[in-house]
Amino acid sequence: AQSVTQLDSQVPVFEEAPVELRCNYSSSVSVYLFWYVQYPNQGLQLLLKYLSGSTLVKGINGFEAEFNKSQTSFHLRKPSVHISDTAEYFCAVNGRDDKIIFGKGTRLHILP
Amino acid sequence: DTGVSQNPRHKITKRGQNVTFRCDPISEHNRLYWYRQTLGQGPEFLTYFQNEAQLEKSRLLSDRFSAERPKGSFSTLEIQRTEQGDSAMYLCASSPPGSRQPQHFGDGTRLSIL
Numbered sequence: 001a002q003s004v005t006q007l008d009s010q011v012p013v014f015e016e017a018p019v020e021l022r023c024n025y026s027s028s029v030s031v032y033l034f035w036y037v038q039y040p041n042q043g044l045q046l047l048l049k050y051l052s053g054s055t056l057v058k059g060i061n062g063f064e065a066e067f068n069k070s071q072t073s074f075h076l077r078k079p080s081v082h083i084s085d086t087a088e089y090f091c092a093v094n095g096r097d098d099k100i101i102f103g104k105g106t107r108l109h110i111l112p
Numbered sequence: 113d114t115g116v117s118q119n120p121r122h123k124i125t126k127r128g129q130n131v132t133f134r135c136d137p138i139s140e141h142n143r144l145y146w147y148r149q150t151l152g153q154g155p156e157f158l159t160y161f162q163n164e165a166q167l168e169k170s171r172l173l174s175d176r177f178s179a180e181r182p183k184g185s186f187s188t189l190e191i192q193r194t195e196q197g198d199s200a201m202y203l204c205a206s207s208p209p210g211s212r213q214p215q216h217f218g219d220g221t222r223l224s225i226l
Binding site: 004009032034036041042043044045046049051090092094098099100101102103104105 | 116118143145152153154155156157160168203205211212214215216217218219220222
């Protein structure tokens, strides 16, 4: 079975500062990993995905994530956040059966 | 690509009533998924279809819930005899043919039970 743990439920960060949102996963099979963003009253939008190949994955809106197999982590980073990045971010794993298992989410608060 | 469309966006109903939600996936996507999201949680898988076939149902989907995708295009999710605990955001997603493709989400239907 697969599972996803997002270590922080909320992360406050000042505008233009860097941010890292942490995600750890467990799986008995090879995984595909995703980060989704959810703005208020909207559905989820795919930020980036890791399927195979390079462990550093670049996504939309200046976000990137690094797959670390030995630490079973897939942390999301952005070097300089903007007020428009205020949202909830979900890490997700897709195992062999094509179901996506989501973490509980991390709410990113951008402070002026 | 017009995106995944869900209707209605909001539904308020009294406990005990039946409700039905509709999802129109991206046209070339053959897989369609339903999730439920409660406050402060990530989406939880309910069921999914490949074309018109319903391939899996979560144990979260009690016998009051039923989903259909009669022609392999749009899907409906019906909840009968709604209960307070059914209040949630119901999300639909679709994905193209092929294994383990990223899923594209609609904006959801928010259900409030009075």
